Amino acid sequence: MPAFRELERLFAQIQRQLAPRSPNTSSWIEQPELSWCLLSIKRAACCAAFGAAVSAVEIAPALAQASNKSNGDQYITVGGQLLLLLGALLGAGGGLRYFLEPWLQRRRYRKVMATGLWLSCYELRRHLEAIRTTLAEGGEPAYEMRKSLTKIPSYDFQRKPEWFVKTGYFCMITAYKIAAFSAWMKIYQTAVLRAQVVARGSKFISGLFERFDAYKVAASESTALWYNYIEAIGEWMIETEGDLASPIGFGKFCSKYNKDEEFLIFFDQLHMFIHFMGRPEEMYAPVYEEVLTKMIAALSSIEKFLGDTHENLLTEYRPKERTLIVGGDRHAEVKHTDG
Numbered sequence: 001m002p003a004f005r006e007l008e009r010l011f012a013q014i015q016r017q018l019a020p021r022s023p024n025t026s027s028w029i030e031q032p033e034l035s036w037c038l039l040s041i042k043r044a045a046c047c048a049a050f051g052a053a054v055s056a057v058e059i060a061p062a063l064a065q066a067s068n069k070s071n072g073d074q075y076i077t078v079g080g081q082l083l084l085l086l087g088a089l090l091g092a093g094g095g096l097r098y099f100l101e102p103w104l105q106r107r108r109y110r111k112v113m114a115t116g117l118w119l120s121c122y123e124l125r126r127h128l129e130a131i132r133t134t135l136a137e138g139g140e141p142a143y144e145m146r147k148s149l150t151k152i153p154s155y156d157f158q159r160k161p162e163w164f165v166k167t168g169y170f171c172m173i174t175a176y177k178i179a180a181f182s183a184w185m186k187i188y189q190t191a192v193l194r195a196q197v198v199a200r201g202s203k204f205i206s207g208l209f210e211r212f213d214a215y216k217v218a219a220s221e222s223t224a225l226w227y228n229y230i231e232a233i234g235e236w237m238i239e240t241e242g243d244l245a246s247p248i249g250f251g252k253f254c255s256k257y258n259k260d261e262e263f264l265i266f267f268d269q270l271h272m273f274i275h276f277m278g279r280p281e282e283m284y285a286p287v288y289e290e291v292l293t294k295m296i297a298a299l300s301s302i303e304k305f306l307g308d309t310h311e312n313l314l315t316e317y318r319p320k321e322r323t324l325i326v327g328g329d330r331h332a333e334v335k336h337t338d339g
Contacts, residue, residue: 109243110191114311116246117184118303122319124177125299131174131277132292135285149174149278152271153257154264164254175270176253178225181299182234183247185212190245204309211302218294222287225273233270236263 134145148170157163164172189212192205220227237247248256256263277288 110188111311112244113184113188113191114306117181117188118306118311120177120181120184120247121299121303121306124181125296125303127174127177128292128296128299132289132296135278135289145170146278146280150275152268152275154268154271157257159258161254161258164257171271171274172254172257173250174274175267176250178219178270178274179233179237179253179267180247182230183237184234185215186231186234187238187245187247204311207305207309208302211298211305215295215298215302218291218298219273221291221294223273223291224269224276226269229269233267236266 131145131149135142148168151168151171153164153168153172157168189209192208216227216230219225219230234247237253238245239248257267258264276284277292279285279288
């Protein structure tokens with residue numbers, strides 16, 4: 001470790017200074033030189049201690065995952081407290097603490113963002129599972145769902161704002177859940193890449209990005225939802241308040257369709273994807289059924305990964321089963337169970 005090598009070098013220098021001198025030279029160490037050496041030792045010790053503590057904090061998720069314990073967050077909590085303690089004890093004039101607190105704050109924000117990502121992933125997975133199950137069962141519920149999915153706002157809403165929460169509700173909420181998840185992926189990717197201290201070769205970051213890629217490949221292969229467009233729709237959804245970024249809410253999403261022509265047209269391709277998802281023809285139905293299956297599997301993988309690595313703050317949260325309301329000319333209630 002560079003800091004420990006620096007300490008070794010400084011101690012060797014002091015040893016040379018303390019060695020007996022020739023009769024023609026003074027045996028005393030000059031005060032400025034000794035002060036400089038001691039100050040350098042203090043700085044190197046601070047760096048070494050800080051580096052060790054940071055390493056402990058950074059490997060906490062891996063330790064929690066390897067030990068398969070439900071209290072993995074304690075690793076991070078203890079590591080964070082250790083860093084603050086070092087900042088208080090070693091930071092001259094509170095300098096190290098001044099450096100550490102923003103870093104720990106960013107780490108807390110990252111876990112909040114990971115929780116938002118997990119919730120969005122969970123909501124989208126359940127929604128797509130309900131669509132797949134209903135379409136596969138056929139009958140009147142499948143007919144109503146297909147009719148709702150095939151609506152495209154730029155053609156159908158006819159400048160009537162109430163359309164978004166009545167006839168067009170189901171195609172809109174489907175588009176929103178897909179776009180919101182894209183936004184959370186973008187937000188969290190940015191958060192981990194901007195982290196000030198990142199463990200080299202982090203298995204967590206590599207594993208997460210691989211799962212994001214698998215989802216985008218699953219959604220874009222042989223569909224109208226192109227790979228890079230998935231990230232682009234996420235970018236259009238993000239708003240920032242203070243230090244936190246999040247997707248816009250469903251109400252604002254619908255409002256922007258109504259008031260912002262550019263926003264409406266940009267999301268048109270997403271609705272084409274949803275439209276083809278609802279088409280019953282043989283050239284579309286089997287393809288999009290397979291796409292749905294792959295997307296659900298990719299989302300399940302992300303969901304489990306965030307839970308296993310303890311980035312998600314809601315590891316014990318189990319939402320109650322809900323009834324899915326399908327909007328159309330008539331409303332049909334479709335129940336589904338969470339796999």
